[in-house]
Amino acid sequence: MKDRFKILVSTEEIQQKNIDLANQIVRDFGTEPFLLLSILTGSFIFSADLCRAIVTAGGDPIIAFLSASSYGSQTTSSGNVSLTIFKELSLSSKRVLLVDDILDTGYTLSHIKNYVLAHSASFCKTAVLLDKPSRRKVSFSADYCGFTIDDHFVVGYGLDLNDQFRSLPYVAIIQDT
Numbered sequence: 525m526k527d528r529f530k531i532l533v534s535t536e537e538i539q540q541k542n543i544d545l546a547n548q549i550v551r552d553f554g555t556e557p558f559l560l561l562s563i564l565t566g567s568f569i570f571s572a573d574l575c576r577a578i579v580t581a582g583g584d585p586i587i588a589f590l591s592a593s594s595y596g597s598q599t600t601s602s603g604n605v606s607l608t609i610f611k612e613l614s615l616s617s618k619r620v621l622l623v624d625d626i627l628d629t630g631y632t633l634s635h636i637k638n639y640v641l642a643h644s645a646s647f648c649k650t651a652v653l654l655d656k657p658s659r660r661k662v663s664f665s666a667d668y669c670g671f672t673i674d675d676h677f678v679v680g681y682g683l684d685l686n687d688q689f690r691s692l693p694y695v696a697i698i699q700d701t
């Protein structure tokens with residue numbers, strides 16, 4: 525199975541990066557509780573590892589989820605982002621850390637950050653495992669970024685192609701597509 529994939533970011537690199545990011549986040553958010561808002565589905569593994577690294581670093585994240593989808597082709601976003609909120613999500617006066625798998629065109633995170641701020645969060649920071657700055661369609665940068673990558677479509681560690689490959693323990697490029 526490994527032959528199908530060219531590993532771009534290894535399991536060990538991701539683990540170390542989660543520790544680094546968690547330390548930066550705790551430096552900024554301190555030890556008081558804050559809302560870690562994980563954007564499903566792609567960020568479920570990153571969020572799970574990052575929130576535990578944050579606790580190890582001394583932080584106190586309260587976890588909540590929302591789901592974002594945008595209609596477009598298989599591998600790119602249309603900019604038409606729709607959100608699903610799973611339960612009463614009180615954002616008023618909350619300090620929010622939005623967590624996503626990858627920052628690509630920027631449509632998803634900029635839309636959700638606007639939503640969070642429009643619902644009276646006291647502030648909103650963003651964390652992404654991966655960033656593809658060359659693909660940006662709207663001006664947006666993440667406050668915490670794991671790895672900047674070139675314009676490849678990647679899978680693994682939560683990222684999918686048609687719901688496949690999310691469970692790979694590394695980030696990879698598919699060799700045969």
Ligand code: IMP
Nearest residue numbers: 566601627628629630631632677678683
């Ligand atoms: P954006 O709205 O274009 O920034 O895209 C964000 C979403 O597109 C991510 O949360 C992913 O779900 C998806 N996406 C963007 N690039 C990739 C990729 O290389 N592999 C898998 N999903 C991707």
Ligand code: MG
Nearest residue numbers: 564565566625
């Ligand atoms: Mg996603």
